[in-house]
Amino acid sequence: MTDPVFGPAPEQAADPELVQLLTPEGERVHHPAFDLDFSADQLRGFYRDMVLVRRLDIEATALxxxxxxGLWAQLLGQEAAQIGAGRALRPxxxxxxxxxxxGVAWCRGVDPVQLLGLFRGVDQGSWxxxxxxxxxxxxxxxxxxxxATGYAMGVQRDGAVGxxxxxxxxxxxxxxxxxxxxQGDVNEAFVFxxxxxxxxxxxxQNNQWAISEPFERQSRIPLYRRAHGFGFPGVRVDGNDVLATYAVMQAALQRAREGQGPTFVEAYTYRMGAHTTTDDPTRYRLSNDVERWKLKDPIARVEAYLRRNGLADDAFVAEVAQEADVLGERMRRECHALPDPAPRDIFSRVHVEQTPELAAQQxxxxxxxxxxxEVG
Amino acid sequence: MTTMTLAKALNAGLRKAMEDDDKVLVMGEDVGTLGGVFRITDGLQKDFGEDRVIDTPLAESGIVGTAVGLAMRGYRPVVEIQFDGFVYPAYDQIVCQVAKLHFRSQGRVHVPMVIRIPFGGGIGAVEHHSESPEAQFVHTPGLKVVACSNPADAYAMIQQAIHSDDPVVFLEPKRLYHSAKADVDESAPPAPLWQSRVVRPGSDVTLVGYGPTVSTCLDAATVAAEEGRSVEVIDLRTLSPLDLVPVQESVRRTGRLVVVHEAHVTLGVGAEVAARVTEECFHSLEAPVLRVGGYDTPYPPARIEDAFLPDLDRVLDAVDRTFAY
Structure with missing residues (x-):
């Protein structure tokens, strides 16, 4: 629609470019800007990460x-986005x-059981x-x-850029x-x-849903294009494609490390599960959509590629499945054993230097x- | 010994803190080239550079939120909120993030940040420029809150707040910035930050204030003395933690207590002081603890702010009322 005075509105209907290196069918495609060569070990590693992280998620949902x-926020469907982003990091x-x-926590070496504490109500983040x-x-x-932006400003001041x-x-x-x-904070972060x-x-991770509200309620334009208005580049990547996410994130991270500034990466994906375990998505979305996105499953496409190219066989897949079973069993066992915190400790943790008032309350x-x- | 305004004392204290520790950063709107709208950071950017005295975009949540990240990276940001009424866009970052990170992380994450807020009225300003939001922060576990009332304290307290490993909301009585002038001994050992202090001894009634109302209380004590009443004045200095030891010791002698602040009376700091003193000194009290403060209205237009602010007459009237029991 073109306004006679103000001119055209940003295009909404056009399908924006999506960086993809592996199609939903598991076919390797190439991209002029973000192509990378992946070793067989790397590809098998992505597969293993995603299978284990999916199990982590399923196990926590079951718990x-x-x-x-008390609650779990599911990542089902977003494994590729998180593993791709997580594995592109340097220490x-x-x-x-x-x-x-x-999935990113997994890549950073945070034990899956540690993720449970917040949701079990025994801590508010234990790593x-x-x-x-x-x-x-x-x-x-x-x-x-x-x-994150402030931390990055600290990195600059430490001379750890470029x-x-x-x-x-x-x-x-x-x-x-x-x-x-x-959110205002996100937009302020862009400005800073x-x-x-x-x-x-x-x-x-544009997973299309903010609890019950569809993406269209948040934005009239593809999100990655917002970056241009703030003065830095944005790109949309297939968030169900671990190779593309990895490649784009590697480039964006390198850009940051070299001192070229911020980048917006929109990983286009889909929240296959509920917002959290308290949510019921059947009240607001069509199962057709979910079925359509099932065809874009992030793990299936990597498995298809690995098998087709002789990089993985039944034995490898079974081995990873076995590892997932072990992880699931350990999560169940160790979740049950997570101790409740000592109530008296809350008084000690408010400040670095405890106040006399809190000492008295303790x-x-x-x-x-x-x-x-004494009564007992 | 140097004679300084309160503004100059804060500036000197900030400078000293920046000299002592190169992790100390100053950030906020107009704090760099301009030196802050009140000139509290005057000259700092020139001497310490743009990396340490940071002119920020005009977004309070952004200022405090990025300061959290800087603190997590090992810096000690001193954030200037330009005026009291502009702190609210940063309220979520202060209350949900700054105040809770140490607790949530089981002590692993420290946020050694100072949030400087010029507060209080009496400068004839437009709305949102004369408020006293301290109760909001005192009510928030995880924050410490202090208020200076004179140049010597300002010089020492700002350095002590910066040195604290806990986040500190640092309230500055803006109407005293350029009017309060005093000798500051930079080499004198500072009083402990987390302690209130008797600033004028007396025996008949106790007056408690902080920030801009300390001088009001001192004026009231002078006038009351002419009428034969001996008034003890206490400067709270620290609002969280609240140090009521000198107040209770005083009330046990005087039996009468009036708390004075510019903030709205309902659920203000005075309410907390009254409750705690009543708990600790019930049998010493000859009269109920009285509060003098801003009315429970929004801050009024400047031409009538004198009717809103606790002044000499309202303080003396409250003193008189404690003797009616």
């Missing part, structure tokens, strides 16, 4: 259904996740962010994109979703990152508890 977790890079980044270069999950939508030393130059990743793209040319990659709590023990 919720059995009452062992010194730093990641700011949402609460659904189980050491500095040990894994992976911040705690953030529940408030989009808030972490500013933390030195040419591959072990020193550092990129930061801000994860968020299509819903978060409407652009203004300071910060070494941050904004990795948006002492009063101890006395309260002790008063029951």
């Amino acid at each position: 919720q259904r059995h009452g062992e977790l 010194q890079d730093f990641v700011f996740p949402t609460y659904r980044e189980h 050491d962010p500095n040990e894994h270069n992976f911040a705690l999950y953030t529940i408030v939508i989009g808030a972490q994109t500013l933390h 030195t040419g030393d591959p072990d020193r130059d550092t990129a930061v990743v801000a994860h968020f979703g299509d819903g978060a793209s409407s 990152a652009a203004s300071y040319n910060a070494p941050v990659v904004f990795f948006c 002492a009063a709590y101890d006395a309260w508890v002790a008063s029951f023990e």
Whole structure:
């Protein structure tokens, strides 16, 4: 539609370009800007990562259904986006996740059982962010994109950008979703990152749904095009294609490390499960859509490619399945064994330097508890 | 010993903190080239460079949110919120992120950030420029909140707040920035940050204030003395943690307490002081604890702000009322 005075509106109907290296049928295709050669080990590694992460997700969902977790945010369908983004990282890079980044956590060496604590209600994030270069999950939508940008500003001040030393130059990743793209914090993060040319990659998994609201409620244009308005490049990648996601993220991360500034990567994918285990997507979306996206499954296409090219056989697939079974069993066992925290510890954790008021409340709590023990 | 305004003392304190630790950063709107709208950061960018004194985009949540990331990278950001009424766009970052990260991470993540807020009225400003939002932050576990009332404290307290490994909301009485002038001994050992202090001894009634109302309380004590009443004045200095030890010690002697702040009275800091003093000093009290503060209205247009702000007469009237029991 063209307005007689203001001219044309941005094109909404046209299908934007989607970077893809592996079709849903498992055929390797090439892209002029983002092509990479992948070794057989790398491809098998992607497959293994995605199968294990899917099992992690299924297992956690089951644990919720059995009452062992209060909640779980499923990643089903987003395995390729997360493994592609996670495996493109270098050790010194730093990641700011949402609460659904189980696949990236996996790549950062966070034990899957540690992810359960938040959802079981025994902690609010139990891993050491500095040990894994992976911040705690953030529940408030989009808030972490500013933390990532600030962290990247710190990286600049440390001189860890553009030195040419591959072990020193550092990129930061801000994860968020299509819903978060409407948040003020995310847009402010874009402004700050652009203004300071910060070494941050904004990795948006557009899974089409913000709980019940479809992507169209958040944006009239493809999300990656928003970046242009902020003054940095954006690209849309097939988020169900682990090869393409890896290749695009590798390029974007390298750009950041070299000091060329922020990049917006929109990983176009689909939330196959519910928003969380409390959600019922049958109330707001058609099963047809879900069936259509099943044909684009991120794992099936890699398996098809591996088998067709003789890079994997039944034995390999069975071996990974077996590994997934072991992981599932361990998650169940160790989830049951996760200890409740000691209530008195909450008083010690509020500040680095405890206040006299909290010390007094802690002492009063101890006395309260002790008063029951004496009676008993 | 140097004679300084409160503004100059803050500037000198910031400069000293930046000299002492190169991880200290100053960031905010107009803090660089301009030196801040109140000139608190005057000259700092010239001497410490744009990487350490950062003019930010005009977005408060962005300022505080990026400061969180800088703190996680090992920096000690000192954030300037230009005016009290502009802190609310950053409220989520302050309350949900800054305040909770240490707790959520079981102590693994420190956020050693100072959020400087010029607060209070009396400068004839347009709306959103004269507010006293301290109760919002005192009510938030994980934050520490302090308010300076004079140049010597300003010089020391800003450095102590920056040195703290916990996030500190640092309230500056903007109407005293350029009017309060005093000798500051830069080499004097500072008083502990987390302690309130008797600033004028007395025996008949206790007056408690902080930030801009300390001078109001001192003026009231001077006038009351002429009428034969001995007023003890206490500057709270720290609102969270709230140090009421000197207040309780005082009330046990005087039996009467009036708390004065510009913030709205309902659920303000004075309410907390009254509750705790009543718990601890019930048998010493000769009268209920009274509060003098802003009315429970939005901050009014500047031409009538004097009617809203606690002044000498309202403080003295409250003192009189405590003697009616």
